[in-house]
Amino acid sequence: MNKIEHIGIAVADLKSSGSLYEKLLNTTIYKLEEVHSEGVKTAFLQTGPNKIELLEATSADSPIAKFIEKKGEGIHHIAFEVEDILAEMARLKNEGFILLSDEPKPGADNKLVCFVHPKSAGGVLVELVQSV
Ligand SMILES: CC[C@H](C(=O)O)C(=O)SCCNC(=O)CCNC(=O)[C@H](O)C(C)(C)COP(=O)(O)OP(=O)(O)OC[C@H]1O[C@@H](n2cnc3c(N)ncnc32)[C@H](O)[C@@H]1OP(=O)(O)O
Numbered sequence: 001m002n003k004i005e006h007i008g009i010a011v012a013d014l015k016s017s018g019s020l021y022e023k024l025l026n027t028t029i030y031k032l033e034e035v036h037s038e039g040v041k042t043a044f045l046q047t048g049p050n051k052i053e054l055l056e057a058t059s060a061d062s063p064i065a066k067f068i069e070k071k072g073e074g075i076h077h078i079a080f081e082v083e084d085i086l087a088e089m090a091r092l093k094n095e096g097f098i099l100l101s102d103e104p105k106p107g108a109d110n111k112l113v114c115f116v117h118p119k120s121a122g123g124v125l126v127e128l129v130q131s132v
Pocket residue numbers: 008035038040042053055063064066067070076077079100106107108109111113115117118119123124125127
């Protein structure tokens with residue numbers, strides 16, 4: 001795990017939350033992207049070396065919709081940058097962590113991603129991110 005690649009924040013409305021975070025961080029959204037496979041549309045903001053990913057659900061069965069229904073808006077996951085996602089997945093599996101997919105899957109912002117179940121990561125949804 002090299003560094004925190006982004007913090008994922010679940011929001012009910014990308015447009016209004018996007019404006020809020022632009023004001024808060026004194027920066028502008030640099031990318032809007034829908035990830036159909038995840039049932040999300042995302043907005044990315046960069047502040048210094050840090051990346052914020054705002055996520056709005058695009059369907060009722062989206063993980064984001066379920067999260068907001070249960071916990072309201074807020075921090076959803078922490079994404080860590082990895083050099084070799086397959087090696088990192090094998091290492092974590094070997095260490096007893098629960099991975100939410102057997103293979104990496106396409107993420108937003110030109111990444112390959114995989115998630116670790118929060119139940120095995122101290123209550124935090126962790127995302128592994130490798131640049132494509
Ligand atoms: C890939 C595009 C983009 C990118 O960066 O490139 C993204 O980041 S997409 C982000 C959205 N996609 C995902 O989150 C995929 C991984 N998530 C999942 O597979 C599910 O959300 C899962 C398995 C974490 C939970 O789904 P489930 O159907 O089991 O929902 P429950 O509400 O029943 O949750 C079970 C249990 O886990 C707790 N939980 C759920 N979400 C989170 C979370 N984000 N952080 C911490 N804990 C979470 C939930 O509270 C339940 O615990 P319990 O004690 O039973 O209440």
